Amino acid sequence: MSQVLVELRSGVLHIVFNRPEKKNALTLAMYEAANEAFERAATDADVKAVLIAGEGGSFTAGNDLQDFLSAPPQGEEAPVLQFLRHLAGLDKPLVVAAQGFAVGVGTTLLMHCDLVYAADDAQFVLPFVHLGLCPEAASSLLLPQIAGYQRAAEKLLLGEPFDAAEALSMGLVNRVLPIENLREFAVAQAEKFSRLPAPSVRATKRLLKGLGDQGPQAVLARMRSEEAVFQALLGAPAAREAMMAFLQKRKPDFSSIT
Numbered sequence: 548m549s550q551v552l553v554e555l556r557s558g559v560l561h562i563v564f565n566r567p568e569k570k571n572a573l574t575l576a577m578y579e580a581a582n583e584a585f586e587r588a589a590t591d592a593d594v595k596a597v598l599i600a601g602e603g604g605s606f607t608a609g610n611d612l613q614d615f616l617s618a619p620p621q622g623e624e625a626p627v628l629q630f631l632r633h634l635a636g637l638d639k640p641l642v643v644a645a646q647g648f649a650v651g652v653g654t655t656l657l658m659h660c661d662l663v664y665a666a667d668d669a670q671f672v673l674p675f676v677h678l679g680l681c682p683e684a685a686s687s688l689l690l691p692q693i694a695g696y697q698r699a700a701e702k703l704l705l706g707e708p709f710d711a712a713e714a715l716s717m718g719l720v721n722r723v724l725p726i727e728n729l730r731e732f733a734v735a736q737a738e739k740f741s742r743l744p745a746p747s748v749r750a751t752k753r754l755l756k757g758l759g760d761q762g763p764q765a766v767l768a769r770m771r772s773e774e775a776v777f778q779a780l781l782g783a784p785a786a787r788e789a790m791m792a793f794l795q796k797r798k799p800d801f802s803s804i805t
């Protein structure tokens with residue numbers, strides 16, 4: 548079974564992470580599959596909106612940490628970076644249904660989406676500092692815009708989990724639903740776009756986001772600045788220790804890192 552399920556239904560392209568035994572942690576192959584789906588979404592007139600969801604109890608545990616160690620993203624063509632550019636550049640509505648854990652890019656991707664629905668059990672985490680890393684997906688720009696500087700700083704500097712109610716109060720999600728209603732509600736919201744005039748929907752989103760050819764320039768510029776720092780930190784001792792510790796199921800030891 549594919550680890551990213553892609554299906555066009557009633558004008559909505561469903562992109563569903565399907566690796567529940569690993570909490571839907573995203574591998575290179577999964578980003579590549581999602582990127583193909585985004586290319587279809589951008590060019591296929593039958594796609595009126597995109598729904599992003601996860602199978603099982605979690606939305607996604609973020610980037611696969613084994614992949615970060617063995618195949619760190621390098622250059623603009625890296626699948627994860629292409630994935631982030633698709634999120635920033637698509638001029639059709641992006642709708643999300645997030646339950647359980649939404650870690651790292653599982654939370655930062657929400658900042659690019661238009662309608663974000665969360666289950667009442669959702670837990671959001673921006674653990675970059677704990678991983679020896681820094682923010683990505685232009686979250687260092689977008690989270691202060693969404694939530695205000697102090698709240699963004701608390702979430703990005705301390706990296707502690709926050710729940711659906713807090714995400715709602717921060718403006719990161721549109722609505723919190725009981726888990727059993729989440730997917731059905733999000734799909735119904737996404738399908739509304741099939742009944743609206745597509746040029747008007749796209750024009751409205753382009754205006755809301757300030758979209759150019761590839762995406763909003765300030766967002767793309769921030770992604771590039773973050774990527775340079777992120778890639779340097781990913782090769783440094785703190786990140787390697789944090790990720791090895793996670794995979795070896797032990798606490799990290801940063802005592803020798805100055």
Ligand SMILES: C/C=C/C(=O)SCCNC(=O)CCNC(=O)[C@H](O)C(C)(C)COP(=O)(O)OP(=O)(O)OC[C@H]1O[C@@H](n2cnc3c(N)ncnc32)[C@H](O)[C@@H]1OP(=O)(O)O
Binds near residue numbers: 573612678
């Ligand atoms: C550009 C993008 C950047 C980013 O996204 S940075 C963020 C990267 N992600 C993380 O740091 C999250 C790491 N995962 C966790 O912290 C925990 O997991 C959770 C809090 C999400 C869930 O905890 P629990 O419910 O105790 O589950 P479990 O036993 O830790 O995970 C179940 C299986 O899934 C694997 N797994 C979970 N997340 C990842 C990951 N991100 N990369 C690789 N594997 C992951 C585990 O190792 C384990 O596997 P096994 O059953 O074989 O022991």
